[in-house]
Amino acid sequence: MTSKHRPPDRQLAFERMVRPHLDRLYRLAWRLTGRRPEAEDLFQELLIKAYGKLDDLARIDEPGSWLSRVMYNLFVDERRRFARRRLHTVHDGELAGEGIEGMPGNDNPVGNNERLDAIRALEAALSELSDEHRIVVLLHDSEGYKLKEIHELTGLPVGTIKSRLHRARTRLRDILTQSGTFP
């Protein structure tokens, strides 16, 4: 094999290894950051980092879990960067409105309006939580991660995760009751 053939081989090997995990990683990036530009930055940064560690990746039994942990650590290490990062590449049409209206859902207009109102209220309530509480409740209640999986991802003791989960739910319930979302 000549050296000029190495990059495509490496690229193919990389894609083969990470592509099955992209959906889950993209969702995780969204849950961690809460906004598209930051989620895309985090997702992109993870892939760049993973490409540089392709040899390690090839030896790992569960690359999906490993990639998730790397993403979480990247987020924690560079939280300031990803929380406040405001630069992103301009694509045509990107300046048009972006938000929950563009998200997948059923097409019933009446049902959708109620759903959108409730989701907007939830989104506002989530923004009042600390990152620590918001992330735990979203991973557990929205993404369906088990406590053990959150422990493996974050390294937090299960007791701490349970406590954060409880506090986050209580706070969300209080905010949503005060806002009239829950009658």
Next chain:
Amino acid sequence: MQTEELDKEDQALQALLKDYPVPEASEAFYDQALARATHEGSRRLRNRWIMTGFGSAVAAGIALWFVGGFLMNTPDIPPTEPGIPGVTMTLEDPRTVNLVFASATALDSAILTVTLPDGIELAGFPGQREISWQTSLNEGKNLLPLELIAVSPIGGEVLARLEHKDRNRTFRLRIEVT
């Protein structure tokens, strides 16, 4: 009775959280992200080798740098100084100003600092005159939307300074408040 209501609220909250959506990414986005990762990942690996082999001085010497900034929206007040765009704001009325930084090459770990005059605030950073954060630029155009709020009628000049290694560029934007 109170417990029943709490249970109902818990169930409603659980249902809402379970239904809380994440936008789906397209296959095209994944393809693009993978292509960027291999391109940028290779570049970083190459840079690592260059740094190892020749030292940082040589690496700094061959690094390409070009970055310029401009206002994406059409300036709505005529420039009093050539090359300095301006916008007009209404007191207490937030306005998003889009700055675009065009970079000839991808830049990692750049520091972006926004300096605000008295009376102009950046949404989310009340009372702060200087806000700084680390960022990366992709090759091409990079957008910086700044949501500004005029809290006094003085106006002034907003500075957006981009620093990378020992280089920097400052973008100036004149604000008038009506």
